Amino acid sequence: NAGVTQTPKFQVLKTGQSMTLQCAQDMNHEYMSWYRQDPGMGLRLIHYSVGAGITDQGEVPNGYNVSRSTTEDFPLRLLSAAPSQTSVYFCASSPLGHHGYTFGSGTRLTVV
């Protein structure tokens, strides 16, 4: 089915470990973004990309890296996990200028 695919769905990390959250979309969307969702805070933008080879920081980029080597993929890297990065992470995509995102199903990350 067409859409945004995120893996893994659940992950537990130890403080200081690194990992990559995967995001892929098959809708040829230009925009891709990573948000984190924390209780009582809504969703906040981490990083975004407006096309292959172009990335930029969002509202809460510290501790995360991204790259966009293809239109389809937009991985999010945690460099050295911290308990403050415990959250639910959503990848989202949209066509240029479109009115709404298509979201992935989310990754629930716990850092202990």
Next chain:
Amino acid sequence: AQKITQTQPGMFVQEKEAVTLDCTYDTSDPSYGLFWYKQPSSGEMIFLIYQGSYDQQNATEGRYSLNFQKARKSANLVISASQLGDSAMYFCAMREAVRFRSNQFYFGTGTSLTVIP
């Protein structure tokens, strides 16, 4: 200052009744878009409805309508004829034209809606 404010952490509605979820926003950008998303217990985010700041009429999508009051900076979601499947978290969001390139949305903290049989 909060860009999006949702003051109702939780709401209850009887099945088949209508319910209004409140949302106020703060922006100085004359061009912006307002959105509502639904998040069921399964966790995915589902786009419901969009209202542009220059749209003259309130947006409607099936049982969903957006009560847009520009002077009050409010964008309330109205769900008519509530169904059990409407039980979910509902998020109001805004995108400003100045943020068009980033497509950055500002989200509220959400309202949990429970539909009672």
